[in-house]
Amino acid sequence: MKLKRITPLALLGLMLFALQGAAWAQASQLPDFTELVKQNRGAVVNISTTQTIDHGSDKHQQAMPNIPKDSPFYQFFKHFFGQSPQSQGEEKVQSLGSGFIISSDGYILTNNHVVKNADKIMVQLSNHRELPAKLIGADERTDVALLKIKADDLPTVKIGDSDKLQVGQWVLAIGSPFGLQYSATQGIVSALGRSLPSDTYVPFIQTDAAVNPGNSGGPLFNTDGQVIGVNAEIYSNTGGYMGLSFAIPINVAMNVAKQLKSQGYVTRGYLGVYIQPVTQDLAESFGLKRPVGALVSKVVPDSPAERAGVKAGDVILEFNGKKVDESDHLPPMVAATPVGKTVTVVVQRNGKRKELHAKIAKLPKRTGSSPSAEHSESTLHITAADLSPAQREKLKLGKRGVLVKHVQDGPAADAGIHPGDVILAIDNKDVSSVQQLSRIARHLPRGRAVPVLVQRNGHTIFLALKVAKNQ
Numbered sequence: 001m002k003l004k005r006i007t008p009l010a011l012l013g014l015m016l017f018a019l020q021g022a023a024w025a026q027a028s029q030l031p032d033f034t035e036l037v038k039q040n041r042g043a044v045v046n047i048s049t050t051q052t053i054d055h056g057s058d059k060h061q062q063a064m065p066n067i068p069k070d071s072p073f074y075q076f077f078k079h080f081f082g083q084s085p086q087s088q089g090e091e092k093v094q095s096l097g098s099g100f101i102i103s104s105d106g107y108i109l110t111n112n113h114v115v116k117n118a119d120k121i122m123v124q125l126s127n128h129r130e131l132p133a134k135l136i137g138a139d140e141r142t143d144v145a146l147l148k149i150k151a152d153d154l155p156t157v158k159i160g161d162s163d164k165l166q167v168g169q170w171v172l173a174i175g176s177p178f179g180l181q182y183s184a185t186q187g188i189v190s191a192l193g194r195s196l197p198s199d200t201y202v203p204f205i206q207t208d209a210a211v212n213p214g215n216s217g218g219p220l221f222n223t224d225g226q227v228i229g230v231n232a233e234i235y236s237n238t239g240g241y242m243g244l245s246f247a248i249p250i251n252v253a254m255n256v257a258k259q260l261k262s263q264g265y266v267t268r269g270y271l272g273v274y275i276q277p278v279t280q281d282l283a284e285s286f287g288l289k290r291p292v293g294a295l296v297s298k299v300v301p302d303s304p305a306e307r308a309g310v311k312a313g314d315v316i317l318e319f320n321g322k323k324v325d326e327s328d329h330l331p332p333m334v335a336a337t338p339v340g341k342t343v344t345v346v347v348q349r350n351g352k353r354k355e356l357h358a359k360i361a362k363l364p365k366r367t368g369s370s371p372s373a374e375h376s377e378s379t380l381h382i383t384a385a386d387l388s389p390a391q392r393e394k395l396k397l398g399k400r401g402v403l404v405k406h407v408q409d410g411p412a413a414d415a416g417i418h419p420g421d422v423i424l425a426i427d428n429k430d431v432s433s434v435q436q437l438s439r440i441a442r443h444l445p446r447g448r449a450v451p452v453l454v455q456r457n458g459h460t461i462f463l464a465l466k467v468a469k470n471q
Contacts, residue, residue: 031170042126042155044174047097049118098175098218108147110217112138137260144256160226162249173209175218185210195328203332204246205229211245220247268363269337272303277327281464285449287351293317294327298460308358318346379441381410415465425453
């Protein structure tokens with residue numbers, strides 16, 4: 001059989017065809033949100049609030065983003081936030097946000113900060129019908145609010161399961177950025193279980209979907225058309241989108257909404273421990289193969305943790321059957337646990353795993369004489385002093401603790417010990433005097449990190465201390 005020669009032109013055509021086919025295959029894998037937007041647009045609402053601002057008082061003050069006055073966006077943001085820095089006396093100010101209908105009889109989920117201090121709340125539906133809304137309840141700790149409008153047979157969203165989310169999944173946000181209603185933006189889940197400085201009870205979903213002022217309270221959908229989050233915050237130096245958006249997991253938001261609807265307030269579980277992250281050095285000092293879990297730096301007296309036998313120095317590895325990979329993961333787990341439920345707490349203590357059982361309580365509402373002569377401790381390179389009985393009583397230390405007066409270059413400084421710290425224990429041994437501190441320090445292992453428990457500004461933390469082999 002005679003083979004035909006392929007001309008360069010034919011070869012180029014085949015290559016172009018192959019490339020085009022690859023492009024079609026790749027495009028077919030990208031999500032098409034067209035139907036998702038059509039099906040859910042009717043359940044997303046625009047929320048406008050009216051407040052009476054007294055410019056002589058900061059009670060209701062809402063700060064505009066810190067934008068230079070010569071910026072082209074200054075007047076736009078100023079108009080959106082409804083503020084005029086030169087205003088005097090009282091002024092009626094309007095603000096905008098988003099929300100979504102979770103029941104056909106008119107219950108709407110949004111952010112607490114969207115409706116906080118509002119004198120009047122109005123909801124605009126997708127058909128431009130405007131209705132007054134009643135605030136059923138709001139929870140500041142999770143930034144969730146539940147509204148109610150008088151209407152029936154309303155379109156609703158489908159509620160998903162945020163616990164099943166994975167990093168890399170496609171998501172879609174619908175809301176009213178800057179009052180531009182029913183805007184849709186897409187992105188992916190960038191991270192899960194994010195803890196922000198303003199909140200320890202919400203394991204935020206981080207996305208790169210564009211979210212701006214006015215998107216707050218709007219839904220975050222997965223590709224199945226289910227709401228898996230409530231858009232809440234952005235990370236920005238300008239007040240506008242910079243690639244980091246955060247949403248409240250829908251499982252958290254719906255649990256809060258359920259409680260707000262039934263009782264008007266939210267109750268949370270309480271364990272009664274102060275925790276800190278586990279660093280590599282601390283992991284080594286506590287006998288862990290890698291940094292994992294939540295390190296207990298203090299146990300609250302007469303708390304569920306104390307009654308269960310939890311001790312300072314325990315590393316909580318599991319709570320109620322779920323792994324605690326990072327310390328930030330524990331507070332939301334505890335908060336979501338029903339009050340009165342007995343849970344299993346797995347801890348690492350003295351290099352061994354131990355199971356404890358704690359009965360979860362209700363989270364409570366938010367609520368000196370000179371030391372004796374100083375003593376220089378040569379191993380740690382610090383100067384310390386005993387505490388007087390009055391100081392111990394004031395600091396509620398019992399019989400433990402010595403006060404750090406000075407810190408020089410050496411093991412203590414490398415560990416992060418500061419003047420003013422009170423050393424409570426070293427290598428899991430209580431310290432009650434400077435003489436005892438010296439004895440413990442002299443016998444510390446060389447070249448291996450050991451835990452040091454200190455009290456600083458009323459809080460107890462663990463530090464990893466390592467004495468050099470040649471010292």
